[in-house]
Amino acid sequence: MSNLYFPICGLFTIILIVILFFSRKRVESKETKLYGYMILISFFNVSIVLTELLIGYFYYNNVTNVLLEIFNKIDLINYILWMSLLFLYVYHITYGNKDVYNKFKKSILVLDIIFILAEFIMPIEIINYEGSMGVAGMATEFVLLISSLYLILIIIVLILNYKRIFTKKYLPLIVLALLTGIAAAMRTLNPTLIIIPTILVFIDLIMYNTIENPDLKMIEELNIAREQAEKANKAKTEFLSNMSHEIRTPLNAIVSFSNSLMKENLNEKYKEDLRCIVDASSNLIELVNGILDISKIEANKIEIVNKEYSLTDMINELVALSKARLGEKPLDFRTKIDPSMPKYLYGDVSRIKQICVNLLTNSIKYTNEGFIEFKVDTVKYGDIVRLIITVEDSGIGIKKEDIDKLFQKFTRLDIEKNISIEGSGLGLAITKKLVDLMGGKIICSSEYGKGSKFTVAIDQKAVDNPKTTKEEELPSLKLEFPGKRILVIDDNTLNLKVALRVLEPYKIEVDTAKSGDEGIEKIIMNNNYDLVLMDDMMPNKTGIETLKELKENIEDYNTPTIALTANAINGMREKYLSNGFNDYLSKPIEEAELKRVLNRFLK
Numbered sequence: 001m002s003n004l005y006f007p008i009c010g011l012f013t014i015i016l017i018v019i020l021f022f023s024r025k026r027v028e029s030k031e032t033k034l035y036g037y038m039i040l041i042s043f044f045n046v047s048i049v050l051t052e053l054l055i056g057y058f059y060y061n062n063v064t065n066v067l068l069e070i071f072n073k074i075d076l077i078n079y080i081l082w083m084s085l086l087f088l089y090v091y092h093i094t095y096g097n098k099d100v101y102n103k104f105k106k107s108i109l110v111l112d113i114i115f116i117l118a119e120f121i122m123p124i125e126i127i128n129y130e131g132s133m134g135v136a137g138m139a140t141e142f143v144l145l146i147s148s149l150y151l152i153l154i155i156i157v158l159i160l161n162y163k164r165i166f167t168k169k170y171l172p173l174i175v176l177a178l179l180t181g182i183a184a185a186m187r188t189l190n191p192t193l194i195i196i197p198t199i200l201v202f203i204d205l206i207m208y209n210t211i212e213n214p215d216l217k218m219i220e221e222l223n224i225a226r227e228q229a230e231k232a233n234k235a236k237t238e239f240l241s242n243m244s245h246e247i248r249t250p251l252n253a254i255v256s257f258s259n260s261l262m263k264e265n266l267n268e269k270y271k272e273d274l275r276c277i278v279d280a281s282s283n284l285i286e287l288v289n290g291i292l293d294i295s296k297i298e299a300n301k302i303e304i305v306n307k308e309y310s311l312t313d314m315i316n317e318l319v320a321l322s323k324a325r326l327g328e329k330p331l332d333f334r335t336k337i338d339p340s341m342p343k344y345l346y347g348d349v350s351r352i353k354q355i356c357v358n359l360l361t362n363s364i365k366y367t368n369e370g371f372i373e374f375k376v377d378t379v380k381y382g383d384i385v386r387l388i389i390t391v392e393d394s395g396i397g398i399k400k401e402d403i404d405k406l407f408q409k410f411t412r413l414d415i416e417k418n419i420s421i422e423g424s425g426l427g428l429a430i431t432k433k434l435v436d437l438m439g440g441k442i443i444c445s446s447e448y449g450k451g452s453k454f455t456v457a458i459d460q461k462a463v464d465n466p467k468t469t470k471e472e473e474l475p476s477l478k479l480e481f482p483g484k485r486i487l488v489i490d491d492n493t494l495n496l497k498v499a500l501r502v503l504e505p506y507k508i509e510v511d512t513a514k515s516g517d518e519g520i521e522k523i524i525m526n527n528n529y530d531l532v533l534m535d536d537m538m539p540n541k542t543g544i545e546t547l548k549e550l551k552e553n554i555e556d557y558n559t560p561t562i563a564l565t566a567n568a569i570n571g572m573r574e575k576y577l578s579n580g581f582n583d584y585l586s587k588p589i590e591e592a593e594l595k596r597v598l599n600r601f602l603k
């Protein structure tokens with residue numbers, strides 16, 4: 001009777017495992033499927049063993065041995081199936097190669113069929129050992145042999161992959177192999193010890209708790225999916241950033257050459273065409289910048305760079321820019337600036353400017369008549385100044401049901417009405433994310449057909465004793481620097497031509513180099529340049545690497561070196577300054593920016 005204890009215990013356990021496993025949502029994978037078969041076989045196995053033990057116990061003397069022999073053979077066949085499944089499971093977890101696994105699966109199926117047939121033909125002997133039933137004979141030894149062979153195969157697979165010994169799935173597999181070995185040894189030593197089915201159940205239990213727990217597997221699967229999504233997102237950002245570089249290089253050439261052509265004495269018709277080219281290219285640049293910004297924000301790569309800034313200067317710049325953008329539109333552009341506002345604040349001025357530019361540009365785009373009002377209010381509490389910026393217009397307005405969609409990326413509303421207005425649907429998505437990044441709030445109220453009002457509130461630090469002096473005034477008159485020498489380093493010939501062209505009016509002597517190495521050579525041979533403009537994204541040696549080498553090779557290298565790059569993502573300036581550059585110019589080079597840099601370093 002004591003023979004029954006282990007199988008009864010095994011039966012309770014396997015029933016619990018089967019219910020838990022099959023009642024839960026599972027990951028659809030090969031190994032989980034194999035595990036499902038394994039626990040079903042274990043359940044069947046323990047049930048058969050219990051049945052035969054009961055038959056043996058109650059009717060041993062009355063029932064023909066044939067029935068017991070059949071039950072025992074089925075039981076033995078179960079071991080072969082279970083072991084082959086465990087081998088496939090271990091193999092699949094370790095190698096995971098689909099094609100090889102499928103070949104293995106077919107061969108093992110054929111082998112198992114042969115083993116099962118052989119098992120049925122071989123003789124089996126039912127033994128009664130001091131009142132306990134046991135089995136012996138060729139059929140039993142054959143099963144032990146086959147199970148041992150599978151165990152050896154499992155051990156070989158594990159040894160071949162010993163390097164993964166400390167990985168999550170590997171340790172349980174080693175424990176499983178050990179337990180299987182111990183069970184087989186115990187069975188060989190004592191044929192009446194009916195322990196194998198229960199040990200197999202315990203192995204199932206260990207597997208359930210370590211590698212086959214449906215919840216754990218789900219989490220694992222989710223983690224893999226998350227990693228894949230992150231990778232894909234990273235690849236997308238990299239692709240966008242590279243693409244922007246590729247697009248900006250030719251755009252740089254188009255805008256720069258068109259601008260310099262416009263200064264020539266051309267007839268009005270050609271000038272108008274050139275203006276269209278410049279406008280179209282500028283739109284394209286804005287689009288590329290928008291895509292870059294949104295992808296950077298999504299990859300959490302945008303940093304808020306706080307510094308002291310002049311609020312008055314920022315507002316003046318925004319007003320000037322909006323007036324320029326108004327162009328021919330018959331709109332009344334009003335400003336309402338708080339006269340008591342502090343002159344200086346501490347915050348990320350370029351981001352606040354970007355937010356205002358987006359709102360003001362939208363107002364101009366979506367308003368055909370009436371007014372646009374740009375209002376700046378400040379509320380001071382303690383050392384914090386709440387900046388409240390409102391942009392109101394009497395434009396086309398936004399439908400109530402569309403207000404919620406306003407800040408979603410690539411969303412353009414009221415397409416029938418806006419079809420002729422250019423836009424990507426990115427501006428407000430970027431604006432909202434920037435406001436959020438700075439801990440601010442943005443709201444929109446609008447009446448369809450009448451106009452819209454966007455209000456942004458952002459807290460900035462007050463600056464009592466400003467260190468900032470007013471930005472260097474740019475002389476609007478002709479800037480010329482005869483006798484000064486500039487070296488431009490860029491791997492792209494078209495870019496070098498553009499640089500020569502845009503620098504032409506300043507009467508500067510310009511030298512060029514097509515790589516970092518050529519630049520270093522020219523500077524070492526002839527170090528009397530007054531300024532170096534250096535592209536960053538160059539093959540072999542980037543601008544950052546070139547500057548580092550220059551500083552290592554030339555003692556007190558102090559020629560002002562400006563990073564010149566098409567990778568014009570906000571925040572780049574800080575990156576280049578921290579890498580030793582004196583300033584930063586984004587391509588296409590804007591005339592005002594170029595003047596600022598020339599004035600700063602060549603004067």
Ligand code: ADP
Nearest residue numbers: 362363366397412413423424425426427428452
């Ligand atoms: P874009 O202007 O490039 O389409 P935005 O993200 O800046 O993208 O704006 C999203 C949509 O919100 C616009 O397509 C437009 O339909 C609507 N919108 C934004 N600002 C205004 C405004 N001031 N007046 C009316 N509609 C606006």
